Each structure stands twice: as structure tokens, then as C-alpha cells.
Amino acid sequence: MSNKKFDVVVIGAGPAGYVAAIRCAQLGMTVACVDEWQDHNGVASLGGTCLNVGCIPSKALLESSHMYAATASDFPEHGIHARSISVDVKTMIARKDRVVAELTQGISALFQTNKITLVHGHARLSPGKIVKVSERGSSETRESLEAENIIIAAGSSPVRLDRAPLTDGYIFDSAGALEFESVPKTLGVIGAGAIGLELGSVWSRLGSEVVLLEAMDTFLPSADKQISRAAFRSYKKQGLDIRLSARLLSTSVKQKKVHVTYEDTRGAQQIKFDRVIVAVGRKPNSDYLFGDEMELEIDEREFIHVNKYCETSVPCIYAIGDIVRGPMLAHKGSEEGIMVAERIAGQKSTVNYDLIPYVIYTHPEVAWVGKSEHACHSAGIPVNVGMFPLTASGRARAMGATDGLVKIIAHQETDRIIGVHICAAQASELVAQAVMAMGMEASAEDVALTMFAHPTLSESVHEAALAVHNRAIHIKN
Ligand code: FAD
Numbered sequence: 001m002s003n004k005k006f007d008v009v010v011i012g013a014g015p016a017g018y019v020a021a022i023r024c025a026q027l028g029m030t031v032a033c034v035d036e037w038q039d040h041n042g043v044a045s046l047g048g049t050c051l052n053v054g055c056i057p058s059k060a061l062l063e064s065s066h067m068y069a070a071t072a073s074d075f076p077e078h079g080i081h082a083r084s085i086s087v088d089v090k091t092m093i094a095r096k097d098r099v100v101a102e103l104t105q106g107i108s109a110l111f112q113t114n115k116i117t118l119v120h121g122h123a124r125l126s127p128g129k130i131v132k133v134s135e136r137g138s139s140e141t142r143e144s145l146e147a148e149n150i151i152i153a154a155g156s157s158p159v160r161l162d163r164a165p166l167t168d169g170y171i172f173d174s175a176g177a178l179e180f181e182s183v184p185k186t187l188g189v190i191g192a193g194a195i196g197l198e199l200g201s202v203w204s205r206l207g208s209e210v211v212l213l214e215a216m217d218t219f220l221p222s223a224d225k226q227i228s229r230a231a232f233r234s235y236k237k238q239g240l241d242i243r244l245s246a247r248l249l250s251t252s253v254k255q256k257k258v259h260v261t262y263e264d265t266r267g268a269q270q271i272k273f274d275r276v277i278v279a280v281g282r283k284p285n286s287d288y289l290f291g292d293e294m295e296l297e298i299d300e301r302e303f304i305h306v307n308k309y310c311e312t313s314v315p316c317i318y319a320i321g322d323i324v325r326g327p328m329l330a331h332k333g334s335e336e337g338i339m340v341a342e343r344i345a346g347q348k349s350t351v352n353y354d355l356i357p358y359v360i361y362t363h364p365e366v367a368w369v370g371k372s373e374h375a376c377h378s379a380g381i382p383v384n385v386g387m388f389p390l391t392a393s394g395r396a397r398a399m400g401a402t403d404g405l406v407k408i409i410a411h412q413e414t415d416r417i418i419g420v421h422i423c424a425a426q427a428s429e430l431v432a433q434a435v436m437a438m439g440m441e442a443s444a445e446d447v448a449l450t451m452f453a454h455p456t457l458s459e460s461v462h463e464a465a466l467a468v469h470n471r472a473i474h475i476k477n
């Protein structure tokens with residue numbers, strides 16, 4: 001079997017890998033991308049976790065469920081009366097599947113336009129920069145690819161709990177929770193992180209009684225404390241029952257119910273659900289990736305070890321996205337893909353890891369970039385803080401979306417913005433303004449001197465910047 005030769009072979013076609021492949025091709029390199037994902041019908045589907053079972057399908061269902069919840073509970077206040085509304089879960093899921101299919105096919109089209117060779121199968125790395133490809137589940141090599149450079153973008157998979165093993169019809173991971181055929185009357189979610197909150201919101205809006213069991217005693221510990229408190233209050237108002245310090249002890253399926261026992265500060269507790277989602281984090285797909293004799297440095301949590309340029313311990317082999325350190329976010333992986341492609345082409349590209357935006361797509365949304373106030377205090381950084389509550393925003397009132405606040409943290413001496421934290425409708429869009437401002441090293445004064453259109457939610461960012469120096473207009477300073 002002769003080896004096919006490429007300038008770059010990318011392993012994985014998720015948002016890290018497919019973006020890297022496209023950028024390499026744009027820069028004139030010959031590129032192959034190996035990916036093993038297949039849909040329910042066994043057909044190759046590009047886009048990895050993000051497009052197939054992650055970012056996109058979850059947002060499609062968040063959109064549908066938000067429309068239903070708004071129609072059911074917000075319309076009467078607007079003087080709109082729908083005689084009867086109901087949920088057709090099958091149609092909702094079919095729409096979600098269509099959105100996914102359109103986007104995954106879009107990546108295939110981009111691969112063709114960019115003349116990227118797509119190889120469907122399981123890749124294993126062998127010495128001498130050889131990538132061996134086999135059928136899924138087989139160890140027999142079907143073809144070998146020889147590369148000048150290899151980019152590993154094999155992504156991550158859900159963490160499994162022995163105490164809550166996936167059980168058909170009862171206990172699901174995040175992918176399973178995007179495929180429910182009906183709305184469960186009661187739903188337990190293990191883990192109140194991004195996935196638990198987003199998928200818990202979807203099914204709660206559609207009518208499930210949702211209880212989230214979170215092992216930690218702090219809610220959203222990476223978020224700014226004021227923001228996580230505001231979000232917690234808002235979720236509670238919507239009916240999400242979030243129980244902290246709840247350590248899972250066991251699950252069992254009996255009489256068509258999942259019986260869950262957990263321990264909290266009051267002792268052992270028992271609760272029954274129709275279905276349970278396990279959303280306790282994800283782990284890197286670094287097993288089954290290496291053939292015999294191939295060694296790359298892997299850290300104790302099974303991430304491939306890389307430096308800030310995503311270079312592994314072996315020259316010309318790079319790793320990006322969820323399989324390396326840092327937050328497991330699609331946009332972080334994509335930016336690493338672009339950086340690596342450009343560095344292979346001899347450019348000096350970098351990723352600014354201090355400016356990664358975080359978003360949780362609940363309602364209101366939670367979004368932030370940069371340091372929280374408590375992180376600044378712990379690091380001894382002197383700060384000024386400006387805050388603006390959404391209740392004081394004309395647009396938020398017109399929208400009926402007054403929950404939340406915008407908070408800007410600026411260095412006390414330089415006024416440079418260090419962190420922006422938002423709990424608000426459309427926080428995912430608002431935070432982009434903060435990322436741009438911080439990317440350009442703006443001060444709170446720079447944002448305060450900028451004119452924002454009225455009436456917009458963005459004015460809350462302006463007012464928070466004014467509030468840093470106690471001169472917000474629509475609140476008492
Ligand atoms: P992946 O997307 O996991 O892609 C890796 C690809 O490599 C897969 O196609 C896999 O089949 C393939 N592969 C693995 N091993 C091999 C092998 N040996 N040979 C061949 N192919 C292989 N992030 C956000 O930023 N925003 C969100 O809103 C968001 N929502 C999410 C919602 C859910 C429910 C989930 C589960 C995740 C969400 N994420 C979100 C996280 C996001 O999906 C990941 O951070 C992102 O997909 C990581 O991209 P990646 O390219 O590194 O890996």
C-alpha cells in the first residue's frame with residue numbers, strides 16, 4: 001500500500017479541525033482531513049461535536065423552546081391571546097436535525113471548494129508522521145497518509161458516571177437529551193454547568209419539572225459572583241430547581257422511574273425522575289489515537305500536552321481544540337486552528353487566551369470575558385467597578401427582559417478594562433463588544449466616550465462604563 005502525501009493531515013473535522021484544514025488550504029497547502037463521525041444512517045457528517053450534538057442542535061432547541069415559553073407565558077401581557085398552544089416534539093427535533101444537516105453539508109461544500117481531501121474513518125498516529133486510517137471499530141489499516149505536518153483535533157466526549165450509567169429511555173448524556181421524543185414530566189440533571197443549564201432550560205420551558213443536582217457548593221464558580229447570583233435568581237424564578245452541594249450516590253431504574261439518591265448538607269436524599277441527563281463535563285479523546293510505538297506527551301488529565309502555540313512534544317505535530325488544555329469551547333478551538341495553520345505557513349500568529357468569551361445560552365444569557373471581581377481581588381489588582389441593572393434600560397423594559405446586569409471592571413490606575421460580566425437577554429451578542437474593546441486595550445473612559453444607539457441593550461454596556469467613574473445617567477451613582 002503506497003502512502004498518499006500531504007503538506008498537512010488534520011485528524012478531526014470539528015470546529016478546531018475543519019477551520020484549521022480550511023485555513024491551511026487557503027494558504028496553499030495540500031490538506032487531508034480524517035474524521036470518523038457518522039450520523040444515525042451511518043453517513044459521514046462533518047462539524048464534530050459542535051455541529052452534530054453540541055452548540056448548534058442545543059441552540060436550535062433553545063430557540064424553539066424559548067418561543068413556546070414566551071407564547072405560553074409572555075403573550076397575554078402583550079395583549080396577545082393564543083387559543084391553545086401545544087408542543088410537537090417530533091417536529092421540533094426534525095427542525096433541529098434540518099439545521100444541523102444544512103450546516104454539516106455546508107462544511108462538506110467548503111472542503112470541496114478548498115480542495116481538501118476528506119477521508120472518512122478512524123485515524124491513528126504512527127511514527128514518521130504517518131496517519132493510518134481504519135474503519136471504525138477495526139484495527140486493520142485501510143489507507144496510510146504521509147504528512148509534513150499533523151494537526152490533531154480529535155475533540156472530547158462526555159464524562160460517564162459509574163453511578164449513573166446510560167440506560168435506554170431513562171438515563172441520557174447530552175447527545176441523548178437532544179433526541180427526546182416527548183417531554184418528560186420530571187427530569188433530573190446531574191451537573192449544573194453549561195450543558196445542564198442549557199438542556200435543563202430546554203425541557204423546563206417545554207413543561208418538565210427540572211431538578212439540577214450540582215456537586216459543588218458554589219453555582220457557576222468561574223463566573224463573577226454577582227452575575228452567578230443574578231442568574232441563579234432568574235433560573236429559580238423560571239422554575240429550575242438547582243440544588244447545590246448535592247453529591248450523587250446512586251441511580252436505579254424501577255417501575256419506569258429513575259430513582260436517584262444523593263447526599264447534601266442535610267444528609268442522604270431520594271428523588272424519582274422520568275428521565276435523567278448526565279452533564280458532568282467532557283474528557284479529551286486521546287485514547288485510541290496512537291498506534292504502537294507512537295508517543296506524545298499527555299498530561300495527567302489525558303489532554304495532549306502543548307505549548308501556547310499548540311506545538312506538541314514532537315516537532316511538526318500540533319494539537320488544538322478540546323483535546324488540549326483550556327476551555328472546551330468551539331471558538332477557542334477554531335482560533336487555535338487558524339493560529340497553527342498560519343504558523344505552519346511561517347507566520348507569527350498567536351491566540352490571546354486572556355480574551356476568550358464565555359456564554360451560557362439560557363434566558364437571560366450569561367456571558368463574560370476577562371477577570372471576575374473576586375479574581376482581581378485575589379490577585380491584588382486594584383479595580384474600579386461600574387454596574388448597570390437591566391431594569392434601568394428602556395429597551396429591556398420594552399422587551400420585557402429586565403432580569404440581570406452589566407458589570408465592567410477597570411484597573412484603578414490605568415482605567416484599562418480587565419473584565420466584563422453580563423447577565424442579560426442577548427448577553428452573547430453584548431459580550432462581543434467587550435471582547436473588541438478589550439482586544440483594542442480600551443479604557444472604561446474609551447467606551448464611555450462612544451455613542452451607542454438608543455434604545456438598545458448595548459446602552460447598558462455604555463452605562464456600565466460610565467458607572468465605572470460614577471457618572472451613569474439612568475441610575476443613582
Ligand atoms: P469536536 O467537535 O469534538 O470534534 C472532534 C472530531 O474528531 C469529531 O468529529 C470526532 O468524530 C473526530 N475524531 C476523534 N477521534 C478521531 C480519530 N481517531 N479519527 C478520526 N476522527 C476522530 N461550545 C461553544 O463554544 N459554544 C456552545 O454553545 C457550545 N454548546 C455545546 C453544547 C453541547 C450539548 C455540547 C456537548 C458541547 C457544546 N460546546 C459548545 C462545546 C463544543 O462543542 C466543543 O468545544 C467543540 O466541539 C470542540 O471542537 P473540537 O474540534 O476540538 O472537537
Ligand code: NAD
Binds near residue numbers: 161190192358361
Ligand atoms: P461543566 O464542566 O461546564 O459542568 C459540569 C458540572 O457538573 C460542574 O458544575 C461540576 O461541578 C458538576 N459535577 C461533576 N461531577 C458531578 C457529580 N458527580 N454530581 C453532580 N455534579 C457534578 O461541563 P458540561 O456542562 O458537561 O459541559 C462540558 C463542556 O462543554 C464544558 O467545558 C463547556 O465549556 C462546554 N459547553 C459549552 C457551552 C457553551 O459555551 N454555551 C455549552 C455546553 C457545553
